[in-house]
Amino acid sequence: MRHYDLIVLGAGSGNMLLTEELGHFRTAIVEPDLFGGTCLNRGCIPSKMFVLAADAAEDARAAKRLGVHASIAPVDWKTVRDRVFSRIDPLHGSAVDYRRKNSIDVYTEEAYFIAPKVVQVGDERITADTFVVAVGSRPAVPHIPGLDSVPYHTSDTIMRIDELPTSMIVLGGGFIAAEFGHVFGAFGTDVTIVQRGPRLLMTEDKQVSARFTELASRRHRVLLGARATSVQPRGGSVAVTVRGRHGEQILEADLLLVCTGRRPNTDRLQALTGGLELDEHGHIATDNAYRTSVPGVWALEDAANHFQLKHMANAETRLVRHNILHPEDVRTLTNKVAPHAVFTSxxxxxxxxxxxxxxxxxxxxxxxxxxxxxxxxxxxxxxxxxxxxxxxxxxxxxxxxxxxxxxxxxxxxxxxxxxxxxxxxxxxxxxxxxxxxxxxxxxxxxxxxxx
Amino acid sequence: MRHYDLIVLGAGSGNMLLTEELGHFRTAIVEPDLFGGTCLNRGCIPSKMFVLAADAAEDARAAKRLGVHASIAPVDWKTVRDRVFSRIDPLHGSAVDYRRKNSIDVYTEEAYFIAPKVVQVGDERITADTFVVAVGSRPAVPHIPGLDSVPYHTSDTIMRIDELPTSMIVLGGGFIAAEFGHVFGAFGTDVTIVQRGPRLLMTEDKQVSARFTELASRRHRVLLGARATSVQPRGGSVAVTVRGRHGEQILEADLLLVCTGRRPNTDRLQALTGGLELDEHGHIATDNAYRTSVPGVWALEDAANHFQLKHMANAETRLVRHNILHPEDVRTLTNKVAPHAVFTSxxxxxxxxxxxxxxxxxxxxxxxxxxxxxxxxxxxxxxxxxxxxxxxxxxxxxxxxxxxxxxxxxxxxxxxxxxxxxxxxxxxxxxxxxxxxxxxxxxxxxxxxxx
Missing domain, CATH: 3.30.390.30 (FAD/NAD-linked reductase, C-terminal dimerisation domain)
Known part of the structure; x- marks a missing residue:
């Protein structure tokens, strides 16, 4: 059983933790998926690259109010997509190489606790004095009868599809739905949003949420107070039965996108086996210094809280790095100001x-x-x-x-x-x-x- | 000779001075031109409306780097122009009406001092306990042989021309040249900038100025270290002889735009006859509280300083209003932070x-x-x-x-x-x-x- 000074589980924010200040630690980083995590590979960064292209298309269309008349050629999805991922995808390999060159062991298999501070990764068991858990989150998929019978998408996969769909049903009305509704709407897809609540972006200030709902309803078909009750394949398309204020209707589209929230990856990590207390949503419970219930184990970002914001994760990362290096001066995150943005239109x-x-x-x-x-x-x-x-x-x-x-x-x-x-x-x-x-x-x- | 408590000379920032707090003063405002001054009628506001249309055209062209291909129809100058001024021009009349309804006398003829605190305006002479001089500035036109023989433009007139010129020579490389170069360049005019200095926007940080010069040179013909030595009409065009590093050349274009600085309107006001001390650039000399050399006479904005920034004039206006109302608590402008922006591209x-x-x-x-x-x-x-x-x-x-x-x-x-x-x-x-x-x-x- 190999022993380290420090094991970092997850190479999203976890990878950012490893600055030179921790250079004297014998360190391993474990990432079964891609270095850069959700933000770089399936979240903030690629989505904003699509959003900027969508903004450009919408702005060009809207320029006529200023007296500038532009006509937009049909957006070549594959070109846009490949431009995005041809820039992002090489970063994983170079990040892994960089860590290995700096004498950090990189494990690329699925990892899970088999005991407090003992992790199984592939055929190996590794342990450390200090752990940082930064395993992130993934899309939560609701239980809808028939959902598994169709090739639905989530934010993990939608940006890598091969063809721009003619029509799309989006389940959910949060920020991910709002951003992808904008992107695909701007690119010419006929978008229908199915939202349980009375407005889109329910967690925003009510006045903002109401204004956004009004504007989104001009661009897309937006069904509010509506719930998908079943899903079935229909030819090459997907049929979704929706129950709402006006009874039941069946929607049909080329593609189904599920944006109904995210859940922490603490289940896959078998965090409970690792002795880590969880909250009712599956987040690892921490104090304000990001200490968990197991001494020497720290947890942060989506694995530990609801923010789902990279700038919060960055602040947490800096804090945990400081606390690991300065056990005599453990600091807490006192900043209650947690800003966010939704890059929709x-x-x-x-x-x-x-x-x-x-x-x-x-x-x-x-x-x-x-x-x-x-x-x-x-x-x-x-x-x-x-x-x-x-x-x-x-x-x-x-x-x-x-x-x-x-x-x-x-x-x-x-x-x-x-x-x-x-x-x-x-x-x-x-x-x-x-x-x-x-x-x-x-x-x-x-x-x-x-x- | 009619006597007032307060006479405001100039209805740009001067008009903003007149809030309800001054309602108990018997007040006159004198404006031979348009209420709203340079900012609203010939400066910030209309230029930004043109700039936004130019930005929209340039952004649409540049969207191809994001995979969005837009083609821009030729910009219909008259439509853009009329959209701008159909919104701005009605504001003068409503501002005059508003003042008159509120028992403020409005004089619309040219005004000038004939003695300290005595102003001739049309056939009348008026006087007051308190004066605020806010007569602003106008384009300064250099002495270039032949300039008066051609129908040249300045920022006062260029936004109201009838046809988009095919080609344009801009004399000057400051912010006005940079903004109009952007506007007309984006609209398809072939722009040549003739600048005496080694870079454009010489008062900006050198690194910014150098980067802007480099980028502007990709869009326009930019002649640096170059001086116009004579101007002559040539058919329907204008020919400008330019002397520079590479000797002398003759440029020809449809239109000549002179953007070589601005000068205060204190000469037209006969400020010296009014007993007001001027600095070497013709600005009325004031202290930090905006008091002039004549007790009871205040001066601000382009008439009194070099800022040429509406947000500075607004701050000065608030300060002078306070000082007029609170002679026992005269305040000075301590804020040395004077930001600015150039709305070019x-x-x-x-x-x-x-x-x-x-x-x-x-x-x-x-x-x-x-x-x-x-x-x-x-x-x-x-x-x-x-x-x-x-x-x-x-x-x-x-x-x-x-x-x-x-x-x-x-x-x-x-x-x-x-x-x-x-x-x-x-x-x-x-x-x-x-x-x-x-x-x-x-x-x-x-x-x-x-x-």
């Missing part, structure tokens, strides 16, 4: 409290909302649907939350993330700081002043 | 020290530079030319300056403006604040960390 970005959360928890708040159209750049864009919404604390004047739907949302929100993190008040950021005229940032200034 | 934004300024003044600094391509979103964009450059103080870790060239530059720079204004260090903003992955803001984070 229009773009959405959010940080902090939503209005519905504030209400539900009886938190006193004020709201400032500004339409892009109220500022020079938004007016020039002839934008009619985008806005910035900011929640503030009426007493302390702190910024409690910010929600943006519209072009550049993921960029526009950064000063608000910064203000919340650094404890700057809405007045300081709105009044003392200058905003370039006529940049789009003026809408943030105006929302702060409205507050 | 690629976009440019800047705040604080340039590297050449730091060197020239012996200021100790460190530099962090990151290419967009080094981050996920930039990589997905297949960007190869954009970057963020940050100058920091090695001792205090303060941010001294930031310079961005690339998509969304004017939005991306906002957190850095905020950090500089609020005195946050590069470490705080780079390490303590989260940046959404994979948003474009990660390039700002990376530049801060590189620093």
């Amino acid at each position: 229009p773009q959405i970005a959010s940080v902090g409290l939503t209005e519905q959360h504030a209400r539900r928890h009886g938190i006193d708040y004020r709201v400032g909302v500004r339409a892009y159209a109220d500022t020079a750049y938004g007016w020039a864009l002839e934008d009619t649907t985008s806005f910035v919404k900011i929640l503030g604390d009426p007493a302390e004047r702190a910024i409690l939350g910010a929600h943006i739907i519209g072009p550049q949302a993921a960029t526009l929100i950064q000063p608000l993330i910064q203000a919340m993190t650094m404890g700057l008040t809405a007045d300081q950021v709105g009044r003392d700081v200058l905003y370039i005229h006529p940049a789009l940032t003026e809408v943030v200034e105006q929302a702060l002043l409205a507050l | 690629p976009q440019i934004a800047s705040v604080g020290l340039t590297e050449q300024h730091a060197r020239r003044h012996g200021i100790d600094y460190r530099v962090g530079v990151r290419a967009y391509a080094d981050t996920a979103y930039g990589w997905a964009l297949e960007d190869t030319t954009s970057f963020v450059k940050i100058l920091g103080d090695p001792a205090e870790r303060a941010i001294l300056g930031a310079h961005i060239i690339g998509p969304q530059a004017a939005t991306l720079i906002q957190p850095l403006i905020q950090a500089m204004t609020m005195g946050l260090t590069a470490d705080q903003v780079g390490r303590d604040v989260l940046y959404i992955h994979p948003a474009l803001t990660e390039v700002v984070e990376q530049a801060l960390l590189a620093l």
Whole structure:
């Protein structure tokens, strides 16, 4: 049984953990799939490459409102796809080579605990003083009768298909559904979204969620309050029986995409056998320092929490690295500001409290909302649907939350993330700081002043 | 001679001055041209509307790098132009009506001082306890033999021409030249830029200026170190004799656009007769509170300084309003952070020290530079030319300056403006604040960390 100082399970964020500072550790990294994990291979990065192509197509179509008339040739799916993966796929091999050159043992077989701090990987058993569990998550597939009888897709496989489907049914209305709806819609696929809840992007601020639902419904067929009750093959297509407000209907499409959530890979890891406590969703339970119930075992990212955000995983990675190196100075993640963005169309970005959360928890708040159209750049864009919404604390004047739907949302929100993190008040950021005229940032200034 | 409590000369920023707080003053506003001033009628706003159309055309052409092939119909200039001015032109009349309804006297004739605090406007003489001089600036036209013999344009007139020119010669290489070069280039005009200096946008950080010059030279004919020595009509065209490194050449084009700077309108105002001291460039001399040499007379914006930035004028307007209302609590503009952006292609934004300024003044600094391509979103964009450059103080870790060239530059720079204004260090903003992955803001984070 080979013994290491450090075993890292999972080479997504786990691979980022291994900087020179840990160079003196005898280290192994275990990754049965691809280095780079979900983010690089099946998540953030390739999806954004498709989204940018989709944005380009939609922007070109929309340019006519500015007097620029563009016609778009049918999108050559294979070219777009191959451009994406010809850039991504070589990265796995070079990452493995790089680790091996730096005397880190790389295991590429499936791994699972057979006892606390003992892992079976292929034919070998390995153990270590310190473990970092970063095995990530995978799409959760719901139990729908007949689903296994059709070749359905998830976010793991949809980006690598061979032909652009003429039509597509998307089960789910969260951020993955919203992003792929945008991509395939922009590329010319007829998209139907089947969503159980009353709106799309239910976890966003209600006003953003409502606006997005309205805009998505102009582009796609969106069925709300609807549930898929069975699936069957029909010729080369897929038929989905959907029950909703208006009774039952049968939808048919070339392709079925299931985007109904994700689950941590802690089951495959046999985390319980490893002595690790799990929460009710299967995440490894950790404290704020990312310590698990087994001393010397740390867990982070999708395996340990709900964020499903690479920038949170990066922060966790830095923290765990510090804590491993400085057992005398263990730090905790105190930053409660967890921003996120949805790269759909229009773009959405959010940080902090939503209005519905504030209400539900009886938190006193004020709201400032500004339409892009109220500022020079938004007016020039002839934008009619985008806005910035900011929640503030009426007493302390702190910024409690910010929600943006519209072009550049993921960029526009950064000063608000910064203000919340650094404890700057809405007045300081709105009044003392200058905003370039006529940049789009003026809408943030105006929302702060409205507050 | 009619007497007022307050006379505002100029209805650009001057018009913004008149909020309800000044409602108890008997007030007159004097504007021989259009309410809204340069920004609304001949500057920021209409130019950005043209720029957005140009961006849309260029983005559609560039989408092929992402696998989206668009073809652009020839841009219908008149449609674009009329869309812009059909939205802007009605605003003057409604602004005048609004002021008159609110009991403010509006004078629409040319006005000039005939003595300190006495203004001749048409046949009338008016006077006031308090004056605010906000008469703005206009294009400065150089003395070039023959220039008056051709129908040349400036930024005042170029946006209202009737036909898109086939070819255009631009004299000057500053921000106005850079923006109109982009607009007309994107619309299909063959653009030649004649610039005296060794680069375009000479006041930008040298690295940004050099990159922009390189990129602009791919789109336009750019003559550097070149000087127009004479101009003559030639048929329906304009011929410009240019002397430069490679001797003398004669350029010919449909249209000549002169963008060689702006000068304050203090001469037309006969500011000296009004007792106002001027600086060597013709700006009215003020202290930091915007008091002039005549008690009770305030001056701001292009009439009083070099910023030529509407967001600076807005800040000055708020300050002067406060100072007029609170003579016991006169405030000064302490904010030295004066950001700006150039809405050319690629976009440019800047705040604080340039590297050449730091060197020239012996200021100790460190530099962090990151290419967009080094981050996920930039990589997905297949960007190869954009970057963020940050100058920091090695001792205090303060941010001294930031310079961005690339998509969304004017939005991306906002957190850095905020950090500089609020005195946050590069470490705080780079390490303590989260940046959404994979948003474009990660390039700002990376530049801060590189620093």
